[in-house]
Amino acid sequence: MGTYRDAGLGLLGDPTRRAIFELLARRPSSVGELADRLPISRPAVSQHLRVLKDGGLVVARAEGTRRVYRLNPDGVAALRAWLDRVWDEALTAFQKMAEDPELEDP
Amino acid sequence: MSTASIPPLGGTVTVGVPVERAFRVFTASFGTWWPAQYHIGQADLAEAILEQRAGGRWYERGVDGSECDWGRVLAWEPPHRLVVTWQINGQWQYDPDPAHASEIEVRFTADGPGQTTVELAHRYLDRLVDGQALRDGISGGGGWDAILELFAKAA
Numbered sequence: 001m002g003t004y005r006d007a008g009l010g011l012l013g014d015p016t017r018r019a020i021f022e023l024l025a026r027r028p029s030s031v032g033e034l035a036d037r038l039p040i041s042r043p044a045v046s047q048h049l050r051v052l053k054d055g056g057l058v059v060a061r062a063e064g065t066r067r068v069y070r071l072n073p074d075g076v077a078a079l080r081a082w083l084d085r086v087w088d089e090a091l092t093a094f095q096k097m098a099e100d101p102e103l104e105d106p
Numbered sequence: 107m108s109t110a111s112i113p114p115l116g117g118t119v120t121v122g123v124p125v126e127r128a129f130r131v132f133t134a135s136f137g138t139w140w141p142a143q144y145h146i147g148q149a150d151l152a153e154a155i156l157e158q159r160a161g162g163r164w165y166e167r168g169v170d171g172s173e174c175d176w177g178r179v180l181a182w183e184p185p186h187r188l189v190v191t192w193q194i195n196g197q198w199q200y201d202p203d204p205a206h207a208s209e210i211e212v213r214f215t216a217d218g219p220g221q222t223t224v225e226l227a228h229r230y231l232d233r234l235v236d237g238q239a240l241r242d243g244i245s246g247g248g249g250w251d252a253i254l255e256l257f258a259k260a261a
Contacts, residue, residue, distance in 0.1 A: 022143065026148060027148075071198065073197055077196075079194070079196045079198075079231075083228060086141075086144045087117050087226060087228060088117060089144070090139070090140060090141055091117050091118075091119045093141050094119065094121075094131065094132060094139045094224070095224075096139070097131055097135065098121040098123050098127065098128050098131040098132070098139075099122050103131065103135065103138065105127060106131060106135040
């Protein structure tokens with residue numbers, strides 16, 4: 001395929017970048033649309049998008065006068081990067097719950 | 107380049123509970139610990155459900171009642187082993203073809219009466235790619251040439 005890149009894996013460690021990535025996972029969006037849904041400025045959104053794009057996780061496409069960003073549909077680099085975060089956080093959450101004395105034996 | 111080189115994901119945690127409880131919390135109480143921000147459907151996550159049997163569904167229910175499949179339960183061996191498929195591809199969509207399913211194996215090993223090691227491996231991510239490439243080949247006008255090329259690669 002040539003589309004798989006390991007470089008994307010560390011990019012979702014930044015919480016804002018991860019928030020942008022997860023918004024794009026639900027719906028392709030412009031910089032303005034992302035900025036409306038996040039507590040950061042458009043230039044800050046653009047900067048994060050550039051990093052995600054350089055890492056191969058998102059792609060941009062011109063639609064009329066605006067640029068619309070979406071997850072890179074080639075290969076599973078984006079999905080793998082996302083899943084890497086998922087398992088990390090899910091296992092931590094599982095551990096907490098398993099050891100929580102308040103949770104009665106299911 | 108072979109897509110089979112996509113390395114598996116996963117991790118290991120040690121929990122201070124007996125193996126039976128670890129397995130039950132992981133499965134029966136799946137919805138209580140799964141981080142709610144991780145979901146596939148458009149709607150916010152109301153519930154994540156893992157059906158407790160081989161062949162069972164693994165899916166999410168949104169706050170609007172919509173359901174989105176994640177995969178199927180392949181192996182149900184309480185309290186030591188669980189295998190489920192993950193069938194969400196790079197397009198963020200459920201691919202119902204079992205040949206394109208990645209797999210998650212979870213092993214529960216008792217280290218002692220009150221401690222369990224849980225190992226999770228998410229593998230065969232390359233199958234998700236192959237399924238996607240096949241579809242891209244069809245929709246992108248690659249037609250049979252692209253499919254045969256993929257077949258040749260796989261063979």
